[in-house]
Amino acid sequence: MKVSQIGEFGLIKKLAYQSAQNIKKNTPSYRQLVTGIGDDAAVWNPTVPFQLATVDSLVENIHFTLKTITWEELGWKSLAVNLSDIAAMGGIPLYALISLGLPPETKVESITRLYAGMNKIARKFGVMLVGGDTVSSPFIFISVMVIGSAANKDGKTLSRSSAKPGDKVAVTGTIGASAGGLKMLLENLKFSRKDATTLRKAHLTPHPRVKEGLILVKNGVKCGMDISDGLVGDLTHICEMSRVGAKINIATVPLSPSLKTCFGEKALEMAISGGEDYELLFTAPQAVIEQAQKRMKCQVTIIGEITAVNSGKVLLMDHHGKKQNLKQTGWDHFNRQ
Amino acid sequence: MKVSQIGEFGLIKKLAYQSAQNIKKNTPSYRQLVTGIGDDAAVWNPTVPFQLATVDSLVENIHFTLKTITWEELGWKSLAVNLSDIAAMGGIPLYALISLGLPPETKVESITRLYAGMNKIARKFGVMLVGGDTVSSPFIFISVMVIGSAANKDGKTLSRSSAKPGDKVAVTGTIGASAGGLKMLLENLKFSRKDATTLRKAHLTPHPRVKEGLILVKNGVKCGMDISDGLVGDLTHICEMSRVGAKINIATVPLSPSLKTCFGEKALEMAISGGEDYELLFTAPQAVIEQAQKRMKCQVTIIGEITAVNSGKVLLMDHHGKKQNLKQTGWDHFNRQ
Numbered sequence: 165m166k167v168s169q170i171g172e173f174g175l176i177k178k179l180a181y182q183s184a185q186n187i188k189k190n191t192p193s194y195r196q197l198v199t200g201i202g203d204d205a206a207v208w209n210p211t212v213p214f215q216l217a218t219v220d221s222l223v224e225n226i227h228f229t230l231k232t233i234t235w236e237e238l239g240w241k242s243l244a245v246n247l248s249d250i251a252a253m254g255g256i257p258l259y260a261l262i263s264l265g266l267p268p269e270t271k272v273e274s275i276t277r278l279y280a281g282m283n284k285i286a287r288k289f290g291v292m293l294v295g296g297d298t299v300s301s302p303f304i305f306i307s308v309m310v311i312g313s314a315a316n317k318d319g320k321t322l323s324r325s326s327a328k329p330g331d332k333v334a335v336t337g338t339i340g341a342s343a344g345g346l347k348m349l350l351e352n353l354k355f356s357r358k359d360a361t362t363l364r365k366a367h368l369t370p371h372p373r374v375k376e377g378l379i380l381v382k383n384g385v386k387c388g389m390d391i392s393d394g395l396v397g398d399l400t401h402i403c404e405m406s407r408v409g410a411k412i413n414i415a416t417v418p419l420s421p422s423l424k425t426c427f428g429e430k431a432l433e434m435a436i437s438g439g440e441d442y443e444l445l446f447t448a449p450q451a452v453i454e455q456a457q458k459r460m461k462c463q464v465t466i467i468g469e470i471t472a473v474n475s476g477k478v479l480l481m482d483h484h485g486k487k488q489n490l491k492q493t494g495w496d497h498f499n500r501q
Numbered sequence: 502m503k504v505s506q507i508g509e510f511g512l513i514k515k516l517a518y519q520s521a522q523n524i525k526k527n528t529p530s531y532r533q534l535v536t537g538i539g540d541d542a543a544v545w546n547p548t549v550p551f552q553l554a555t556v557d558s559l560v561e562n563i564h565f566t567l568k569t570i571t572w573e574e575l576g577w578k579s580l581a582v583n584l585s586d587i588a589a590m591g592g593i594p595l596y597a598l599i600s601l602g603l604p605p606e607t608k609v610e611s612i613t614r615l616y617a618g619m620n621k622i623a624r625k626f627g628v629m630l631v632g633g634d635t636v637s638s639p640f641i642f643i644s645v646m647v648i649g650s651a652a653n654k655d656g657k658t659l660s661r662s663s664a665k666p667g668d669k670v671a672v673t674g675t676i677g678a679s680a681g682g683l684k685m686l687l688e689n690l691k692f693s694r695k696d697a698t699t700l701r702k703a704h705l706t707p708h709p710r711v712k713e714g715l716i717l718v719k720n721g722v723k724c725g726m727d728i729s730d731g732l733v734g735d736l737t738h739i740c741e742m743s744r745v746g747a748k749i750n751i752a753t754v755p756l757s758p759s760l761k762t763c764f765g766e767k768a769l770e771m772a773i774s775g776g777e778d779y780e781l782l783f784t785a786p787q788a789v790i791e792q793a794q795k796r797m798k799c800q801v802t803i804i805g806e807i808t809a810v811n812s813g814k815v816l817l818m819d820h821h822g823k824k825q826n827l828k829q830t831g832w833d834h835f836n837r838q
Contacts, residue, residue, distance in 0.1 A: 198551065198656065199658070199660065202661065202662075202742060203590065203660055203661050203662070203726075203742075204555060204586040204587075204589035204590050204659075204661070204726050204727060205553040205554060205555035205586050205587055205589070205590045205592065205647075205649070206553065206554050206555070207551055207552070207553050207590070207651070207656075207658055208551070208552055208554075209550055209551050209552075209656060210547065210550065210552060213546055213547065213550075214535065214544055214545070214546050215544070215545055215546075215547060215552060215648075216542040216543065216544050217542055217543050217545075217554070217596070217598055217631070217632065217646070217648055218541060218542035218543070218598070218632060219556075219598040219599075219600045219632065219633055219634060219644065219646050220600065220634050221600040221602060221634060221636050221642075221644060222636075223602055223636055223637070223638045223639075225639070226636065226637050226638060226639075227636070249541040249542050250541075250542055252541035252542070253540070253541050253542045253544070255542065259554070261554055261555070261556040261646060262556075263556045263557065263558040263600075263644045263646075265558060265560055265642060294554070295554065295555060295556065296556055297556060297557050297558060299558050299560055299563065299564070300560070300563050301560045301563060301640070301642065302560075302562070302563075302639070302640055303638075303639055303640065305558075305602060305638065305642055305644075307556065307558060307600045307642075307644035309554070309556050309598060309646040310542075311552075311554055311648075312542070314544070319535065319544075319546060321536070321544055322541075323536065323540055324539065324540050324541070325539075325540070389540075389541050390541060405539060405540075
């Protein structure tokens with residue numbers, strides 16, 4: 165059946181029912197919710213007095229193509245990129261509202277699969293789908309808004325504007341697998357099953373670092389963001405907002421092992437300039453990073469430092485301290501068209 | 502200059518600067534804001550412990566065409582429809598996040614005009630633009646998320662699910678001018694300057710009933726929503742959610758005078774089935790409505806009543822109590838394609 169046959173309200177009812185089946189009742193989001201899907205707005209009663217909100221859209225043939233992503237993966241990813249923004253603040257994600265643009269000939273089954281993917285990641289992170297709208301559109305777009313709260317009543321969060329000269333620059337996990345996955349899918353490259361799966365998952369079903377963001381805030385890290393536009397591009401955002409410079413020792417950037425295996429020499433440039441890793445990039449005094457590192461299960465790597473000079477700029481250095489140049493430094497939606 | 506020339510980040514900086522010029526500092530939204538545009542998420546510190554969120558998208562050539570709407574009007578309308586959802590809950594709108602899909606060839610000046618329209622209505626209602634994203638897209642779409650709070654610490658809001666048999670059904674203002682405006686613009690109809698202006702404004706720059714929603718909640722009205730899909734369609738939503746029926750006396754529906762002048766016999770059907778009036782539709786015991794009415798500057802009209810029978814249905818009656826049928830009963834995004 166097509167969405168034009170079931171109609172807007174039929175579709176909304178179906179998706180609301182599907183999402184209701186998915187609710188976990190022992191979560192902060194469930195306890196704080198007053199009104200969910202079905203009214204003019206969602207209502208919640210926060211227990212932590214600092215609230216967070218973020219919004220991001222994915223557009224067909226710009227951010228994804230149905231030639232390479234399944235509907236379930238698309239649902240997962242559209243929510244994941246927003247959960248990552250809450251993780252990047254060191255916050256707890258609570259609610260999602262979805263604005264869905266769909267061609268009338270879209271199959272209802274495709275949309276229930278999209279929501280199955282969204283519900284899967286929502287459940288994993290204790291997030292509830294509490295509203296949204298569904299509109300006719302000549303192409304698919306998915307705008308997702310996620311609401312969260314600060315970790316504690318003190319309201320501390322990670323910000324982009326609090327890097328200080330002398331801070332070390334660190335990242336969670338490894339970098340570049342998402343860029344490798346994108347290149348593999350677009351160019352239909354063949355790799356071993358293990359590497360292909362790692363690269364595909366990194367690009368299509370990224371895992372937002374929510375737990376890690378909470379640990380960073382609780383251990384005194386003040387400056388951080390997620391890597392969505394690319395390591396250099398995103399660190400440049402921190403430098404601009406904090407009015408500082410940064411140096412990265414490119415030899416220390418923790419490359420994804422699958423990226424290295426599959427792309428060899430190109431791996432470093434892909435890792436540094438490619439986006440959508442959704443790892444956390446943060447700065448703090450070395451002792452603070454080491455303290456946080458002890459409490460995290462994932463890898464944490466120091467890759468450089470914040471400088472008082474070169475405000476707003478990121479310098480790439482090799483392990484001899486010599487300046488390096490790489491071609492691309494980040495994702496820009498309009499300049500890559 | 503085109504947005505592809507200024508780039509995503511150049512555009513975001515420009516729009517952030519433009520919006521910062523617009524801020525009113527004596528508003529609850531300003532006092533509660535911790536982090537605005539520029540970080541991974543907006544952060545606020547609510548003083549009323551019940552928060553509201555809603556999201557709605559407008560898509561080019563589905564919800565609007567640039568042949569009939571100016572960029573400023575489009576900016577106004579895209580925020581107005583979401584403020585209306587907060588008004589429909591009897592809440593206070595605080596913040597907006599905008600996700601903007603734009604073809605790379607869009608002129609930067611068009612987008613600054615769009616934001617001028619958004620900023621104009623934001624300032625009027627004490628709302629701050631605190632975040633969002635800008636993405637490349639083959640068509641223009643504008644997804645707006647608005648956050649608000651309940652009017653008071655008791656957390657009372659209007660809901661769609663609290664209509665009771667015996668309640669009267671009432672509306673604010675007059676109905677149908679927006680449907681008249683749409684028809685006039687699409688069919689290029691010519692009317693007197695006064696009527697044409699009224700119809701155009703009703704359709705392109707509607708005025709959300711925020712003050713009126715607050716008065717309804719404070720005076721004990723429990724059930725209400727805004728008229729976005731059409732009077733009958735929206736009252737049907739209330740009937741379904743509240744598990745009641747409703748009767749409307751069509752002779753009492755307060756038609757827009759300009760609609761009557763311009764469309765004569767067709768006015769009633771246009772008013773009842775056309776959407777996007779953004780008036781409030783609410784139900785309460787007659788005494789409660791009369792109490793609220795005294796405190797409102799705008800017209801309030803009782804047009805029918807809630808019944809225990811005919812659950813989920815709206816019956817249209819003439820002034821003799823005889824059942825009437827009208828062709829269309831509401832807007833459905835997919836069934837109107």
